[in-house]
Amino acid sequence: MQHGVAWLIAGTAGEGLEAGGETFARALAALGYRPTTQRDFPSRIRGGDTTFTVRLTPEGHLCPPERIDLALAFNATVLPRVDARMGKGALILLDDGVGPFVSTNGATVEPFPFTALATAAGLAKAKNMVALGASAALLGVALDALLASVGDQFASKGAKVVEQNRAALKAGHAEALSRFGQSPKFSAPKPGTAPALFLSGNEAAALGALAAGCRVAAAYPITPASDILEYMTPRLMALGGTALQMEDELAAANVLAGAGFAGTKALTATSGPGLSLMTEALGFAGSAETPLVVVDCQRPGPSTGMPTKHGQEDLWHLIHGGHGEHVRIVLSPTDVADAFHATSEAFRLSEQWRCPTFVALDQQMSLFKQTAAPFDVAAAAKRHAPRGPSPAVVGSSSWDQTYTPYGDPGAHPQRIALPGEPGGRFYSNSTEHAASGFTNEQPHLRVAMVDRRLARMAAIPASVDRPVTLEGPADAPIALVSWGSTVEACREAAIRLAANGVKAKVVAVRLLWPFPRTEFLAAIGSARLLVVEANAFAQLARLVKSEAPVHDRLTSVLQYDGLTMASDRILDAVGGMA
């Protein structure tokens, strides 16, 4: 059975589908619904078919619907792709002149005068508004909030444009009521009341960084990460920080290494190809113990891969990428609100443990939107204890042996002196070094330096906020284990399984590295494990198996077609477990 209701608008890129869909979703959020969005766009700028999906479920988890209930289509070429996602009981409305079209999946297909009504309202472009009006009627959504949203969205374009759009909205609504009757054809879940934010994971991550005191961002454009730098640039300017679009990711990562050394909190956002280029510099940060934060908005690889599609294929690169061995932390937030918290937390951990820290997002989390309770920005900032005084005496330096930057025992790192402070001159070194920071390759000093790093690896998990989360009944016989936004599909699956009388719990690995073995073993208990992820090599499952003795009770659920995962796939896998 379909969970919630799903709506889709389809046509040619540039027809205002995304703007219309966003307006619709935002208005629904204002009414207390829990909309999630999904964009399906080609890797080209103009033309090409695109679809924009808004889904309403009682819980608002960020995962796609299995099927679409109501689709509104503005061109013919997109229809087969839309139809493939429809089923019996579904309805497709076609604009004048599109069609005739017969669904191969049993959906009802009806013409609807989107363009004609928009033209009559004085603005042919406003056919997306006609579509929203019709949708409100068919889903039983109050028209008032939509009218208000439209006013809000077009306010800057003048009263006339607002009125035309509103007229189009009303015309669509009235037409749908007269054609399909007063009672809604589809039943949307009941709205709640909580005042909510509605945003993407990239936006949430950027806000988390700013709250954490991040004032330097350097990046190179790449889908689906680009809008993080874009979002941060004007805001950093206002805060006296600096945003730089560099010549490549090699440069971006090295800017971070320099900025971290100089005492700022610095961030870059990238995707797989950029992460590959950054790897050498991130190893340098590992050697020199420089704090910095990398947000990896994953997309399918290898190489250029599928730039506008979804995947979680960078786990192994994130935890092992690069030559040599060094301390690093890899966090994996599980929904949009968590992207805010984890990114803020990444800066705290990076500074505390003096190592590069990664935040693994994925296309769904980066670009698609979800509702979230308002962030407590002040509380997030307060988690960062003020930096203590310089650890070095005035005028000291490692040259005259009055300052030792790498002398701490490892499990309790102290902060390093910063350039501009009145003491503690040393040099930060990519070459293996002694406690003084000077290049040194003596075997016993090398071992001491490596052991210091190892001590950190063991101590890190306990310092991380919720390294593993357990949701649902602790004694459930089935654990859905996942990372990143795929956790959302697991959450929805657990709810649907419970409705079918099957007890399942969700175990999210928020700290992927150093792997939180103790916390993980406690969370899974003796349950059978279904490890769910968006890659083909079962990267999390293999990591889990290398850390926990669960080989005989682990099954993988994998999806690597470039699409996001619906909870139905997990239900099927659970059904097949018996």
Place this chain on the structure above:
Amino acid sequence: MESPSPTPSPSAKLTFKEFKGKDPIWCPGCGDFGVLTAMQKAAANLGLDPNTTVLATGIGCSGNITAYFRTFGIHGIHGRVLPLATGVKVANPALTVIAAGGDGDGFGIGLGHFLHASRRNVDLTYIVMDNQVYGLTKGQTSPTTPMEMSTKASPLGPLAAPLNPLALALSAGATFVAQAFSGNMAQLVAILEAAVKHQGFAFVNVQSPCVTYNLVNTYDFFRANTKDIAAAGHDASDWDAAMRVANDRANVPVGILYQATRPTLHDMAHPLPADAGVPSAVQAAADPAKALAHSKKRFDGWLDEFRAR
């Protein structure tokens, strides 16, 4: 260790010795000794505070200079010294930032960054110890190796025409371009002082002989072939004249080829004044809660943009 008082260390009376670090392990006679001495003299003459000066270096014999120059330092990876130094400067614009490395580091693996740092006019000094060879990896050809020169490690020679770093810097928009010879201490010190004082990207290409692997570009060669462009009446404000000097193949021009003023990266990246009294980037990192409290209204507004309506 006890915690220090916030009084900055006195900087005005520092001598050359204050900037001395470890004893170099360069080959006796290596041109980089002259560069190091000149940097220490220039730093003392300028009254640089070693606690607010950062030397960023690449990898090579030349890059090892971080250990020999007693300021804060950062010895990064091969070819990336310019973005590294850029990161230091944008993080804390109050620091004096000097970047240094070899010709392989800067014009081979790191060439792209050289051009982009020139375009960006980031306010730092970039010193290249150009020995026309890869010293640390034992004598392979570099991007400035003459075509006719072969080495034991590269018997066929470079198989490519040499780059012209001076012309490249000029065409990419560097606002200070100079060349010096490590065997002419007085001139090198004067050029380095001018470079550090310059506001913007200052590039100093120092002919710094590798006595072990380059038997062509020797001290004697430079003594015979350098031409003092200031003495020859060169006008450093004339970009076209600078380009002609850079392309003078009959001589090795030394002196300041070009110096001009245009907005630095810092100026360009901050076209509007930041909010009054806003904590610096380093202060914001040191105390995020305080920084947030200062800009609370801004954050409230940014959150409000996402409120469903």
